[in-house]
Amino acid sequence: MAGKPTLTVRLRRLAAMLRELREAAGLSKEDVSARTGINVTTLYRIEMAQARPQRRTLGAMLDLYEVPEKTREEAISLLTDALKPGMSQPYEGAVSEIYASYINFEAEALSARQYQTSTVPGLLQTFQYAIAVIDTSMPRLDSPTMENRAQARMDRANNLTKDEPLELWVVMDEAAIRRVVGGPATMVEQLNRLLDDTKRKNVILQILPFDAGAHPGMAGSFTLLDFRNPVDPEVVYVESMSLHHLVEGHSEIRRFGVIFDQLRAMALSPRDSARLITEVRDELLAGSGLPMPPAVAGRPRKTS
Structure with a gap:
């Protein structure tokens, strides 16, 4: 053994x-x-x-x-x-055992329901945004390990484009699109990536606005994974500042499912969420001096 x-x-x-x-x-x-x-x-x-x-x-x-x-x-x-290496195998020296297990589960999942508090979900991150997040949250990592962790997120994104793609439903706190991570250019690139992802048939993205007030997701981020084979029970990956772990068991899975349903009901519609992401991007472009995309540059600006 x-x-x-x-x-x-x-x-x-x-x-x-x-x-x-x-x-x-x-x-x-x-x-x-x-x-x-x-x-x-x-x-x-x-x-x-x-x-x-x-x-x-x-x-x-x-x-x-x-x-x-x-x-x-x-x-x-x-x-x-x-006995065969899972999807996590190239990164197992750079990520935790629990996260490596999650990567393997995610690669075989049918669908994922995810709530994210303060950052863009890893599946939807750009490389530069991922580097900035990892550098800030784990400042003692050496550059090769940091880049390996970021690359793991880029490779995970292939789950959204493979022949039988992962069906992803994300509810993201408004803070995740408002907080400028890695500087304006990196953040604009990230917001553009989110707008591209909202056009995918297998991705639903909702923003939970600040004015929604208190909500059941304030304790931390989590992801529920469902699998194609009915013999494989659902699993929840829970993230917080102090720990992250995998949760199994019908009662716990049901509790997180109820929380997610509450969050998506409180969030903006997918269309309104895309509109808000666009507004945040345009405000960032206007305030940073970065060049406007043609579709934005030619649009009349609102006057107060």
């Missing part, structure tokens, strides 16, 4: 399968340990997706559970897939 692996959808599915097979066989972990010689702690870690079983370990478990050949083949196939 190798050290603790980065979590993937396949590994989580294999862990759930082995737990269900053991319970269907009417065996406790202690029973399995006594009859196979596999340590109880090892069994616990395998069933919690905290460790990948070796092939002989998996074989011993399947033999004891007396599973049919089709189930055996499915379990072995899941283990084979779980």
Whole structure:
């Protein structure tokens, strides 16, 4: 058994399968340990997706559970897939274990519902904006690690353009588009990127305006991921200043789903959100001396 692996959808599915097979066989972990010689702690870690079983370990478990050949083949196939590097593999030296697991989950998700408090979501960031955010929030990182983290966000964005793209619904606090990150030029580029993303059929973007007042998302950002295969349960990735973690369990998932529904109901419509982003960009252009895009430069300015 190798050290603790980065979590993937396949590994989580294999862990759930082995737990269900053991319970269907009417065996406790202690029973399995006594009859196979596999340590109880090892069994616990395998069933919690905290460790990948070796092939002989998996074989011993399947033999004891007396599973049919089709189930055996499915379990072995899941283990084979779980041994393959996930999307996070190139960045695992630069990002946390939990974030690496999230990257792998996101790559296989059907849809994502995301609330973001003070910055643009990573999936929608430009490279320069990402560098500015990482440099500010993690000032002690060396340049190569910082650039690796930023590149991870750029590669994640491919989930929005692949053959079966991620369906993304974002509610973003108005602070995320008002706060100038990385300077006016970087921020204008970022706002233009958001406007381009609002034109995608698989992206819904809403701004939660300041005048909405107090709201249930003030505790921090979060993302709910749903998967194509119904056997893969939803997962929530929660972010805050002090920690970030993955949340599972029906009651917790439902709680975050209710919060997201409340937030999107309080937010501006997608059309009004795009209009606000455009206004913020134009104000930034006018105040910074940056050249106006042709469509903006030729537009009559409002007079008070």
